[in-house]
Ligand SMILES: Nc1nc2c(ncn2[C@@H]2O[C@H](COP(=O)(O)OP(=O)(O)OP(=O)(O)O)[C@@H](O)[C@H]2O)c(=O)[nH]1
C-alpha cells in the first residue's frame with residue numbers, strides 16, 4: 434500500500450514523515466518526491482514476540498509513503514511545479530492531506546495567514562481541477578472516436594457517458610469517488626489515477642499544547658475521511674529520543690497516543706485495512722490486508738506457494754490467546770479453528786497456513 438503526503442508549502446509533511454518513519458529529514462528546499470517506509474505499530478506483535486521468546490525477527494506491517502514537496506498555487510511558477518508533482522502521485526493508493534494549523538513567526542505562512550480550512554479547500558479544489566483536466570481531454574478524444582463503427586464502439590460510448598457524468602460532478606465540486614456507482618465503472622476509469630477517487634485522510638499539523646484541539650473542517654472533505662491532529666515538531670523531537678525517554682516525556686506532556694499510531698490508524702481507516710499475524714519458526718510478523726479478504730488470498734500475501742497449495746488456515750484470535758494465556762489453554766477451550774479458503778480473515782487473527790506443494 435502506498436500513501437502520498439500532500440500539502441501546501443511548509444505545512445509539515447516532511448517532519449511528520451520523518452517522525453513516523455524514522456527517516457532523516459530531506460535536505461532543506463528539496464524539490465524531489467522522497468519515499469519512506471512507515472512501520473505499523475502493533476502491540477499484539479510485541480506481545481507475541483514476548484510470548485514466543487527466541488524467534489529471531491519481529492516484522493511489522495508497513496505502509497510506503499511519498500513525501501511530496503510542498504505545493505504552491507500562489508504564482509505561475511508554483512502552479513507549474515505543482516502540476517508536475519501531482520502527475521507523479523497518480524499511482525498511489527491514498528492521499529494524506531497535511532494542513533498547517535501551527536503559528537510560528539519563523540515559518541512564513543502560505544498566503545500570509547495560517548488557515549487550515551482555507552488550505553484544505555484550496556487543496557481539494559486543485560485536486561478536482563487536476564482530475565477535470567484529464568476528464569476533459571478524455572472526453573475530447575472519445576467524442577472523436579465514439580461515432581466510428583469499430584469493435585469497441587459500444588465500450589467507447591459507455592466510457593464517454595461515464596466521463597461526462599464525472600465532468601458534471603467535478604463542475605459541481607463533487608469528488609469522483611462520490612459518483613462512481615459500480616465495480617464496472619471503477620474498472621473503466623481506474624487506469625487514469627484520478628486523485629479525487631482515492632481515499633483521503635487529513636492530518637492537521639497543530640501547535641504544541643493544542644493536540645486536544647478539534648478542528649471542524651466544515652464539510653470541505655468527504656465525511657468518512659479520518660481527520661487526525663498531530664504536532665509535527667513535537668512528534669519529530671520525540672522520535673529523536675530513545676524509547677524510555679520518549680515514554681517519560683510523553684507522560685509528562687500528557688500525550689497518550691504516538692503520532693505514528695495516529696498516522697497509521699488514519700491510513701488503515703481510509704484504506705479499509707486490517708492486520709493478521711503469523712508466527713513462523715524464526716519470525717513473528719504482521720500483514721496488512723483489505724477488510725473482506727479471504728484466507729486463500731491472505732495466504733497469497735505470505736507466499737504464492739502457500740496460496741497454491743492451501744489446505745486449511747489454522748486460526749485463533751489474538752485476544753483469546755491474551756485472555757487465556759497460552760495456546761494449550763486455547764486448544765482446551767476449542768478456540769483454535771480450521772478455516773477453509775473462503776473464510777473472511779478478521780483483524781487480529783493469528784494464522785498458521787497448512788499447505789502442500
Ligand atoms: N512551530 C512548529 N513548527 C513546525 C511544525 N511542523 C513543522 N514546523 C516547521 O515548519 C517548517 C517546515 O516543516 P517541514 O516538515 O519541512 O514542512 P514541509 O511541508 O515538508 O515543507 P515543504 O516540503 O517545503 O513544503 C520547518 O521549519 C519545521 O521545523 C509544528 O508543528 N510547529
Ligand SMILES: [Mg+2]
Pocket residue numbers: 446447448500501502503
Ligand atoms: Mg517537505
